[in-house]
Amino acid sequence: MTTLPKAHLHLHFTGSMRVGTVRELADEHGLRLPASLRGDYPPRFAAADERGWFRFQRLYDAARACVRGEADMRRIVREAALDDGAEGSRWLEIQVDPTSYAPFVGGITPALEIVLDEAAAVSALPEAASVAVVVAASRMRHPLEARTLARLAARHAGEGAGTVVGFGLSNDERRGDTAEFGTAFRIAHRAGLASVPHAGELLGAPAVAATLDATAPDRLGHGVRSVEDPRVLERVVGAGVALEVCPGSNVALGVYDDAASVPLRRLLDAGATVALGADDPLIFGSRLVDQYAIARDAHGIDDAGLAALARSSFAASRAPEEVRASALAAIDAWAGDPAPARADDTKGPHHPR
Template sequence: MRTLTGLPKAHLHLHFTGSMSIPTLVTLASGQGVELPSALVDSVALEVPADKRGWFRFQRFYDIARAVVKGEDALRTVVRAAAVEDSEEGSRRLEIQVDPTSYAASVGGLQPALEIICDEARVASAIAGVQVGVIVAASRIRHPFDARTLARLAARHAGQGPGDVCGFGLNNDEWEGDTAEWDGAFRIARRAGLPGVPHGGELRGPEHVRQVFRHLEPTRLGHGVRATEDRALLDELVAAGVSFEVCPASNVHLGVYPDLGAVPLRRLLDAGARVALGADDPLLFLSRLNDQYATARHVHGCTDAELAALARASIDASFAADHDKQAWRTEVDTWLADEPDAGT
């Protein structure tokens, strides 16, 4: 089999704090004299049921980790580490998702927080060899007016290159808030040329995917796997050209599906959906980008040609410049043309 590390790809669903490895988290915590709970650093993947109690436990651990990301050096460390990890897995483009509100207090405000992250994304792109774009994401647990502030901030940094804000998202607990109330923020982002990449269709089913589609007009859906429960809706999304950021490990560890084989990757592909595999939160799920491709290969039976198609789809769904996409697609073709080896 051809090595998955050698397969050029794009990584489009990775959260800022959740991107860290345990050693990176421990280093940041040690620098602040913070003692982390053993359950966060014991190298056992978090598993919770797909209900409010399960989400609360996930969010509690995420908040503990986020609390140690304070100050400019910590923000830069997270970006740099994410870029290096992705580069080592063969990623050519990383679009890391962040709500700068969570880090603003330690660096003097929203704008400095985003500027630091974008600046380090440019530096890391040059050093690590993977192009890093930034997705600004609002949170469902904050007021929709806060999202409009973030959308205006994101618009001032919009672009396709390294360190630019390339999209606008909405994350956190899918059950929180009225999705339609975030339409204003997404309109602001679209006017600035920023595509929408809201979460939808993981914890909640197709009825919520339909709300996200109608009100937020996504270019990509964060997750979206539950759309497979309504074939008419799935066909509508595919026809509209909406891409799916599918994170198999997340789906299992958040209790959406009982095991990796139950994740509806094949159903999405058979319906003609453009799928970009993502790791979501490696810190908590202990599963990085290539692990998702390994799942496609070993659990869902994807051939190397199908893995190459998934990699091309991730590149096509990215918000990189067209000339960069073409170069990376050519590299995927080269990977597939090479003779298989003993790698996995």
């Protein structure tokens, strides 16, 4: 499945790191990592309750603390693009909150500009995915900070690699009032940015409905629990809101007991646009290609269905038309190949821009 062209729309900046990279950065900066990011890897989480989320957040914060300057930030962007390219991603929208890295580089503006500059540079490499950026506000901070980030994102809005293409809202969805972030999303919308908040993973369908009302999303990060209320799912489908479904993280956090319980089939049968995502490979130990393997192995989705998922990922993306057209043609070619030729495809393609 590494040769199937894909767009990757749900990948967090810190969470994209290679485990070897976070270990090297920790050593370089004299920091201690939790055992589950050292020898006992990947981490395991007991349940999607406060304790499970706290453990996840503790690991994420420990990894983020290892990012101490421009060189570290550039390395993360570059490696994310190369790793995605190696498994067939043509287009990557990486999500970053520049607030987290601002103290080390002189503010949120230079923090974002470093990410954008490296995204543009690495996108020129034929073996890398083209990288655009989603600026994400945190639900754990004041909504006024989200407005500041939305204005910053708007100043760098564009099309293509090395630009900001979306605005999101992340972190524990049980915190904060989604409606209070609506103004930030309106600022982003006026700049032409995609609205891509998280909702419907740790909380159920009512949280999805509230997010639809407050942010007018183009996509929802996760959104899987919209299936718990047929009326909410009907709203999602009717509004054409794509869902960034991340089966590996859903299972790791205990939202669902196993991969087969993730409601991927139910969402597809309802007519939802689904784009598979890896979320935080560093923490959850699974990458984008693993999500396609889950779709195949746990949900019985055949090659035609996998190709349809890949097409949906581009339909939901902000990829430029030339990237989208090239990828769709390559997906059609992949779907027309005999299945045995793909049985052992473990090496990523070099693809034209």
